[in-house]
Amino acid sequence: xxxxxxxxxxxxxxxxxxxxxxxxxxxxxxxxxxxxxxxxxxxxxxxxxxxxxxxxxxxxxxxxxxxxxxxxxxxxxxxxxxxxxxxxxxxxxxxxxxxxxxxxxxxxxxxxxxxxxxxxxxxxxxxxxxxxxxxxxxxxxxxxxxxxxxxxxxxxxxxxxxxxxxxxxxxxxxxxxxxxxxxxxxxxxxxxxxxxxxxxxxxxxxxxxxxxxxxxxxxxxxxxxxxxxxxxxxxxxxxxxxxxxxxxxxxxxxxxxxxxxxxxxxxxxxxxxxxxxxxxxxxxxxxxxxxxxxxxxxxxxxxxxxxxxxxxxxxxxxxxxxxxxx
Amino acid sequence: xxxxxxxxxxxxxxxxxxxxxxxxxxxxxxxxxxxxxxxxxxxxxxxxxxxxxxxxxxxxxxxxxxxxxxxxxxxxxxxxxxxxxxxxxxxxxxxxxxxxxxxxxxxxxxxxxxxxxxxxxxxxxxxxxxxxxxxxxxxxxxxxxxxxxxxxxxxxxxxxxxxxxxxxxxxxxxxxxxxxxxxxxxxxxxxxxxxxxxxxxxxxxxxxxxxxxxxxxxxxxxxxxxxxxxxxxxxxxxxxxxxxxxxxxxxxxxxxxxxxxxxxxxxxxxxxxxxxxxxxxxxxxxxxxxxxxxxxxxxxxxxxxxxxxxxxxxxxxxxxxxxxxxxxxxxxxxxxxxxxxxxxxxxxxxxxxxxxxxxxxxxxxxxxxxxxxxxxxx
Ligand SMILES: Cc1ncc(C[n+]2csc(CCOP(=O)(O)OP(=O)(O)O)c2C)c(N)n1
Numbered sequence: 018x019x020x021x022x023x024x025x026x027x028x029x030x031x032x033x034x035x036x037x038x039x040x041x042x043x044x045x046x047x048x049x050x051x052x053x054x055x056x057x058x059x060x061x062x063x064x065x066x067x068x069x070x071x072x073x074x075x076x077x078x079x080x081x082x083x084x085x086x087x088x089x090x091x092x093x094x095x096x097x098x099x100x101x102x103x104x105x106x107x108x109x110x111x112x113x114x115x116x117x118x119x120x121x122x123x124x125x126x127x128x129x130x131x132x133x134x135x136x137x138x139x140x141x142x143x144x145x146x147x148x149x150x151x152x153x154x155x156x157x158x159x160x161x162x163x164x165x166x167x168x169x170x171x172x173x174x175x176x177x178x179x180x181x182x183x184x185x186x187x188x189x190x191x192x193x194x195x196x197x198x199x200x201x202x203x204x205x206x207x208x209x210x211x212x213x214x215x216x217x218x219x220x221x222x223x224x225x226x227x228x229x230x231x232x233x234x235x236x237x238x239x240x241x242x243x244x245x246x247x248x249x250x251x252x253x254x255x256x257x258x259x260x261x262x263x264x265x266x267x268x269x270x271x272x273x274x275x276x277x278x279x280x281x282x283x284x285x286x287x288x289x290x291x292x293x294x295x296x297x298x299x300x301x302x303x304x305x306x307x308x309x310x311x312x313x314x315x316x317x318x319x320x321x322x323x324x325x326x327x328x329x330x331x332x333x334x335x336x337x338x339x340x341x342x343x
Numbered sequence: 344x345x346x347x348x349x350x351x352x353x354x355x356x357x358x359x360x361x362x363x364x365x366x367x368x369x370x371x372x373x374x375x376x377x378x379x380x381x382x383x384x385x386x387x388x389x390x391x392x393x394x395x396x397x398x399x400x401x402x403x404x405x406x407x408x409x410x411x412x413x414x415x416x417x418x419x420x421x422x423x424x425x426x427x428x429x430x431x432x433x434x435x436x437x438x439x440x441x442x443x444x445x446x447x448x449x450x451x452x453x454x455x456x457x458x459x460x461x462x463x464x465x466x467x468x469x470x471x472x473x474x475x476x477x478x479x480x481x482x483x484x485x486x487x488x489x490x491x492x493x494x495x496x497x498x499x500x501x502x503x504x505x506x507x508x509x510x511x512x513x514x515x516x517x518x519x520x521x522x523x524x525x526x527x528x529x530x531x532x533x534x535x536x537x538x539x540x541x542x543x544x545x546x547x548x549x550x551x552x553x554x555x556x557x558x559x560x561x562x563x564x565x566x567x568x569x570x571x572x573x574x575x576x577x578x579x580x581x582x583x584x585x586x587x588x589x590x591x592x593x594x595x596x597x598x599x600x601x602x603x604x605x606x607x608x609x610x611x612x613x614x615x616x617x618x619x620x621x622x623x624x625x626x627x628x629x630x631x632x633x634x635x636x637x638x639x640x641x642x643x644x645x646x647x648x649x650x651x652x653x654x655x656x657x658x659x660x661x662x663x664x665x666x667x668x669x670x671x672x673x674x675x676x677x678x679x680x681x682x683x684x685x686x687x688x689x690x691x692x693x694x695x696x697x698x699x700x701x702x703x704x705x706x707x708x709x710x711x712x713x714x715x716x717x718x719x720x721x
């Protein structure tokens with residue numbers, strides 16, 4: 018199978034979706050001639066024309082609102098927001114319209130749109146380019162929030178998101194765009210949404226993460242195994258709705274859980290998972306569910322951002338503590 | 344004649360054919376264009392009075408030269424991994440330098456990320472600008488006027504702040520003016536429309552300045568708007584918009600002086616469209632050759648602001664080769680010294696990321712701060 022980076026996998030999935038379905042259209046700032054500032058849409062305008070790969074004015078609210086209108090007419094719009102820091106003007110459209118068009122009209126109108134955006138810190142980007150506010154999006158009823166952590170899952174999940182009949186926010190970990198490489202078969206096969214991936218088996222401890230944090234979490238799991246701790250690693254992949262069964266099943270087996278996310282701690286998605294475990298698997302817990310997260314600060318700019326993001330060491334320290342708890 | 348709007352051949356014809364000619368006209372609007380120095384430095388029309396002050400003209404010239412050298416150094420630092428993403432002003436130096444020079448110190452500047460020229464003029468140190476783009480928040484704790492806003496990265500989002508600032512100035516009856524800078528792409532954002540609309544309603548002491556450099560990254564102006572000028576957007580908000588040759592620093596200063604004075608006198612906001620051209624890449628992360636024809640860039644090199652003012656100064660015998668060499672050496676030394684001070688500034692300790700989060704750090708976050716500090720002390 019050919020190797021691809023995560024951003025190349027996104028490009029492959031977009032091309033495949035456009036090829037397969039004439040209703041799929043791309044829109045956003047610089048997505049056309051320039052192929053997107055990260056090249057996620059490179060070559061698509063040449064191949065599919067400027068009507069289906071549309072450079073929009075610089076207006077995020079417009080991009081998300083256009084998607085709602087297009088989707089209601091049966092197109093399958095895939096909007097790109099250049100960085101997650103600029104997704105906030107879209108919230109009005111996501112909260113008040115995209116997520117509830119089906120519900121408001123009792124199924125008469127629907128909103129099969131995808132809004133893609135790079136997500137997270139660690140690329141030494143300017144101010145406002147590094148935030149992780151996935152929990153805010155996951156709080157919106159009626160949306161799906163998906164975050165791939167490998168080229169293979171980026172390809173399969175993006176195809177699934179585009180084919181899904183409801184609105185999906187697709188968060189692409191910027192740090193992995195070029196850093197993550199893997200084999201990707203461009204076979205048009207989607208991966209299931211709403212399903213978590215157990216990427217490493219283990220009996221002593223469950224490590225849960227998503228997006229770019231898979232890298233540090235896997236490294237921690239490897240290092241822990243040298244200390245005799247067998248960690249199971251779950252890549253949540255879809256945050257909304259998230260796969261409770263896989264999480265609870267794993268915790269029932271291991272009795273211990275550490276959740277890793279680079280978003281700030283308070284109100285982060287880790288809190289949601291911890292609450293579910295407390296409600297439904299308290300009796301199988303051998304230690305408190307623990308979070309390793311970003312701090313409750315503004316994501317610092319380049320010089321200090323590495324201290325904000327969970328490190329392999331911080332994950333290992335938390336894992337050891339949880340394992341020694343008595 | 345110079346083409347001021349973008350070509351929209353036939354659009355007028357289309358409009359008039361659709362409009363019923365028998366209906367009475369109830370309003371007409373106009374947009375004026377201001378320029379003084381032609382690209383070759385010759386004079387187009389009588390210069391504004393400040394232009395008789397050769398010291399001032401030379402100061403404007405010096406600031407633009409310094410900015411260009413500073414940009415070059417910043418790009419070199421970025422290319423060698425010592426600075427983050429950086430946006431140069433190449434070709435548009437006259438916009439922010441010209442406008443800032445028309446402000447009083449107590450006025451309030453609300454810049455976008457490309458307005459180094461304005462910050463420079465207002466006394467921000469070069470090493471502070473480098474610190475910001477080097478990923479260190481201390482760069483925003485700068486030595487410019489305390490009320491000035493930091494660079495704004497989310498495009499156009501400083502416009503509503505400017506309206507808020509101007510409202511405060513008006514409410515307190517202070518004879519101060521807010522000056523808000525942004526790019527042509529920003530004029531597509533609701534933020535900008537909303538701020539303009541409010542400023543018009545309340546006749547705020549606010550001057551909007553759009554650096555129309557023809558491109559928002561890869562998206563050209565004609566895909567950003569169907570308007571012939573951006574200046575006319577002010578008409579919808581109920582105030583005057585004018586177009587200015589943004590590569591003519593004399594015109595920029597004159598337009599700024601007039602607009603700021605009008606705003607200070609209680610006549611409400613103004614909108615200045617500075618027609619200029621971005622000669623460089625959008626930022627150091629961009630490659631403009633992917634979307635922009637080299638011939639277009641070449642053509643615009645003939646209009647750039649520094650050579651233009653130099654030509655005028657030389658023709659007026661205000662400037663010589665010796666002056667030029669002395670200035671270049673002086674600016675070079677200034678930039679190099681600033682870069683050294685920047686490079687010698689050590690990062691702060693990690694736990695300082697909590698230090699300006701709240702006026703007083705709540706105990707829960709103080710605990711997080713200790714957590715972070717402890718980890719790195721160990
Ligand atoms: C709200 C928002 N959306 C997207 C971006 C990414 N971005 C940075 S600069 C830019 C183009 C801005 O063009 P313009 O307003 O014309 O200013 P210029 O850079 O040309 O000075 C874009 C899309 C951003 N910073 N903010």
